[in-house]
Amino acid sequence: MEFNVAPPRPVTREFLAIVLAGFGNELVPLSGDLGNQPCPKALLPISNKPMVDYVLSWIEKSGIKDVLLICPPSHRPAISHFIYSESLASSPSLRIDLQTFDDSQGLSIGTCSVLRHFSSRIKEDFVILPCDFIPPPSLPLSRLLNKFRIETMSDGAIATTCWFEPPSGKTAVPEEWGTNSQLTPIVWDDSTGTLLYVDTLDNTDRNPEELELRMSLLCRYPRTNMSSKLQDSHIYVCKREVLGVLQQKGEFDSLREDFFPWLCKLQYQKTRHAKYGYVFGNVEGSEPSSPNESHEDRSVTGSLRVGIVIHRAKEGFCVRANDLPSYLEANRHFVSAASYTLPSDPQMRSLVDGKASISPDSTIGDFTKVDERASIKKSVIGKHCVIGKMAKIVGCVILDHCIIAVGAKLDSSILGKNTTVGSKASLVHCVTQGGYEVKENG
Template sequence: MLFEKPKHHHHHRVSEFQAVVLAGYGSSNRLYPISEEDSMPKALLPVGNKPVISYTLDWLEKAGIHDIIVVIQAIGSSPQKLSTYLKNYPGNVHCQVVSVDEDDETADALRAIKDKIDRDFLVVPCDLVTELDPRDLLDAHRVYDPTFSALFYEPGLSESASKDDDLLPYVGIDSTRNALVYKALRSEADDFSMRMSLLNKFSRVRVHTDLQDAHLYIFKRWIIDMLVDKEKITSISKDLIPMLIKCQYQKKLVKREEIEKYSSTYENLLANALSLSTTQSADIGDESFTDDPIHLSFKSPIKSYVHVYRGGFCGRGNTTASYNELNRNATKQGTSITRVPSSAEVAPRTQVGNDSIIGESTKIDERSSVKKSCVGSYCVIGKNVKIINSVIMDHVVIGDNVKIEGCIICKNAHIHEKASLKDCDVVYGYIVQKDSVLKGEKLVDFREAI
């Protein structure tokens, strides 16, 4: 007998997880001036000529997650611009945009959308670009079944060495159970200390100083209920994660914060399944967590899982240096992308390197060269122009004999002939005068404060 499989439309399909994408939180000031409200929200900054958030959405779709809430701070016209983009987003995901108060931190944002979250959920920043296969992370999360999972990665050279970045944190991992048991910011002067209770509970801790927090987390649904009651938790990475980490070994903290009350609302699906099994005993799978007979530590209701990703590209565009790095990665040699679309007009004696990309309908005149750069759509570039290691957004006009190196040039900027710019950020609509020689500047129009 043949059974025909019913055809599912994606809006009927309930995915196992929901996703919350944080669009432009906290680091917009580190991207000053390129994500100013007049130019564009951080989520829409181009990486390889596609909005950076499209990489996140694509990654979530690969993970089989179709129900996505995009949270953005209500600054200027950012929510409208983002909604317009997402309405026409070609992927097979359903996004709702929620704008929250400008001063809301990340955990505040989760509280604001508490009624929209009805199952376990991922939190992911809009500027994370990674080659990590999402199924690797989700499968491990299912196996460990922790309260939360966190992703850490080994950053590329420019990210760990960039001058505007802090030192990488101390990350303590119990390698026997892949638990995240310690995380602290590092500063040049700080001494390093750990509690005995941590070492009693987790005797095999390795402390890493070469890992970056991707700020991608998977949480149990009950975490939201807890956040609703605990308004003092404002930031996910600064308040919530450190508290959950400590709850794994601090009995008093678990009691004080009444963690049991929240976690008991969640039935352990694995235990439930095993109790129904005819071949497995219900306590199997838990023997790695039996208490150490010498230190009768308590059994914490909190369990973490940390996924460490090395060997492939992973990065965030939350500083101008790392944003540049995302663009370099997106257009590096060997990537299968259309480098010069048929609508672009590139003069015959102009070179576009095979590590660069040109947008639709862009015109480049004679004897110019583009290396290690992304040039957007509808740009007009004159004769004998050199563009190296730069990001040029849409509708930029560049005059003859201009040299641009290591720059980010925002939409509608105008660079007059013979200007030379090195390591500059040029804001939306800015006009660079003829013959200007500028290095390391942030070029911003001073608008009258209203």
């Protein structure tokens, strides 16, 4: 008996995840260079785990296998080392393609420019994610992907966005640290889950007191919702055809400030809808049937809608750790929810003196030495640190390889890696760059 074996069919990827890991200017001085060595934002730890690892784990759980991770050239060695030494162990099914984009720390390039540059590598629908998004268990990435799948097939939607309500209890920080990320007024239709309007900086400059909404929007969606208490997660699930539009609209720099406010208008402005429906591949017929037929004369079958998923604060802690207040808030959340205090390895635990006082809402990294009568409360201590005798640490985040000398007192501070604090020094609401040294009694 003979069996004919069918040749294997190539597996088509459904989604490509694009993770953007920039310089992290809002996290300076933590993201500043340590001598000649950069401190990549993507590798800044949250509860002793690099922030990008939260995003990669989230992607893997959604079933996506392929990731395009884009970072500045100077960050590539450190991020590459992380991917091949740690990330593959925690997310083994991911295939990570690490690429660099020649950006300038002083003049950041917008997401639209990055997508144009890498368009040849994007062959399918894609989801864009920042490296600093910390998702809650109650918001799986598959929820966004499923909404996108259903709506693109049912009515020709173009993209799905995610907005979240920041935690109500804000972390108290000094003004010098800056403020939490600015919230953005948006308008959406709850019944269909459609994003209708996104306020921009240009709109605010032109009319800071009011939102200017077209009657065509209100006529089509008479029962809209409006809020100025939601934050953009900067997670966008998009049809691949979006890249073609970005090539045509070369003046677009930011997805958040330029592309999505423009895309929202296509849903209810008939002229624009017909004109750009062709570009998105949602028009019957590939070309005008006659020279006298314009794009507006053809039948547009797709809705060109922008879907929206809203995550409420009561559904679980969610944050973008893209500035100092949010970074401290994210660390404090995880220590408050921590199920352990000391390293699980007995040898590493032996480095913590039995007479040290460590509260259950603190986390101590591997190979960290804590001397007798040191007191640690509501804090995250990194790996390979030394905490001296009678040191007192409250509400702090201390990165790897820091030394806190005898009798030093730290309150609500963040120390960059390799920071040294001299004996009996006192720090309150301070942030240090990597390698900084605080003198004795300073």
